[in-house]
Amino acid sequence: MADNYYPTDECDDIQEQYNCINCDELIEHARVRHAGAVKKSYLPTLLADVTNPAVWAAGIASGDIDLIPDVIGTWNGGEPKEAPGFGDQTTSIETYEHEVNFKDQRFKTNSAFYGKLGKSKDRVFFFVTESLIFFSTKPASYLPKSPAGEDLTGKILWEVKVKWVEGDVLIPHDRVDEILSCAFIAAQAA
Numbered sequence: 210m211a212d213n214y215y216p217t218d219e220c221d222d223i224q225e226q227y228n229c230i231n232c233d234e235l236i237e238h239a240r241v242r243h244a245g246a247v248k249k250s251y252l253p254t255l256l257a258d259v260t261n262p263a264v265w266a267a268g269i270a271s272g273d274i275d276l277i278p279d280v281i282g283t284w285n286g287g288e289p290k291e292a293p294g295f296g297d298q299t300t301s302i303e304t305y306e307h308e309v310n311f312k313d314q315r316f317k318t319n320s321a322f323y324g325k326l327g328k329s330k331d332r333v334f335f336f337v338t339e340s341l342i343f344f345s346t347k348p349a350s351y352l353p354k355s356p357a358g359e360d361l362t363g364k365i366l367w368e369v370k371v372k373w374v375e376g377d378v379l380i381p382h383d384r385v386d387e388i389l390s391c392a393f394i395a396a397q398a399a
């Protein structure tokens with residue numbers, strides 16, 4: 210019996226292998242817990258040493274990083290945008306449309322900050338889950354609002370919708386707990 214020959218498509222990317230090295234890896238728990246924005250020009254510096262608090266401190270002190278600690282929010286995981294496939298492929302994925310919605314309870318003191326962030330055109334977004342941090346690589350659209358309800362004891366919060374498009378899924382990085390506080394931010398301003 211002759212061996213079957215299957216020609217390869219030289220245009221195919223090499224598929225990453227599924228990783229079972231750490232099959233006891235703990236589940237990552239949900240919730241956007243912290244958020245922020247980075248000037249696109251500073252992102253390569255930050256990503257080169259993302260777990261180094263000194264790189265974060267320098268970015269905050271220079272105004273290249275805006276950290277928003279202690280938020281509550283959700284991430285849609287990146288909605289795949291499909292396009293028609295070619296050949297035998299029914300569809301293909303063109304991009305991923307990401308959306309994060311978060312709430313910030315520091316209302317009055319951050320009105321000017323959110324007003325300026327909503328008009329920014331050069332800031333990529335980052336958010337933190339239980340043990341990971343995710344970065345967009347493209348500038349995001351920031352849509353802040355602060356609705357007031359009818360409830361006499363309700364809180365006015367910043368409700369921020371952040372949207373951006375990526376060509377691929379987001380790659381997680383280890384989170385840096387030392388930087389995720391107002392005290393860390395205040396120390397950089399001193």
